[in-house]
Amino acid sequence: MQIVVDLTRCQGCAQCVFLAPDVFALxxxxxxxxxxxxxxxxxxxxxxxxxxxxxxxxxxxxEVTAGGR
Ligand code: SF4
Incomplete structure (x- = not known):
C-alpha cells in the first residue's frame, strides 16, 4: 500500500500517529x-x-503515487 499525505491540509492533530505509530510521526x-x-x-x-x-x-x-495526475 502507498500513501500520500497532503501536508498543506494536515493540522498536526496526531490522530494518525496515535493509530499507526510505525508509519506516522510528528x-x-x-x-x-x-x-x-x-x-x-x-x-x-x-x-x-x-x-x-x-x-x-x-x-x-x-498506487496513489503511480501515474499521478
Ligand atoms: S490525522 Fe495525521 S494527517 Fe490527519 S491532520 Fe492529523 S496529523 Fe495530519
Whole structure:
C-alpha cells in the first residue's frame, strides 16, 4: 500500500500517529513525517488513520503515487 499525505491540509492533530505509530510521526508543531510505502502488516492501521483524519489529508491506495495526475 502507498500513501500520500497532503501536508498543506494536515493540522498536526496526531490522530494518525496515535493509530499507526510505525508509519506516522510528528516532529515539532506541524511537521508530519510518514512512510510512503506502508508495510503489509500496517495497512489496516493506516486505513483507520486515514478514516480518523479530521481533514482527510491521508490518501491511501495501491498506487496513489503511480501515474499521478
Ligand atoms: S490525522 Fe490527519 S491532520 Fe492529523 S496529523 Fe495525521 S494527517 Fe495530519
Amino acid at each position: 516532529h515539532g508543531e506541524e511537521g508530519l513525517l510518514y512512510a510512503p510505502a506502508v508495510p503489509d502488516d500496517q495497512t489496516e492501521r493506516v486505513r483507520q488513520a486515514a478514516a480518523a483524519c479530521p481533514v482527510q489529508a491521508i490518501l491511501a491506495g495501491e
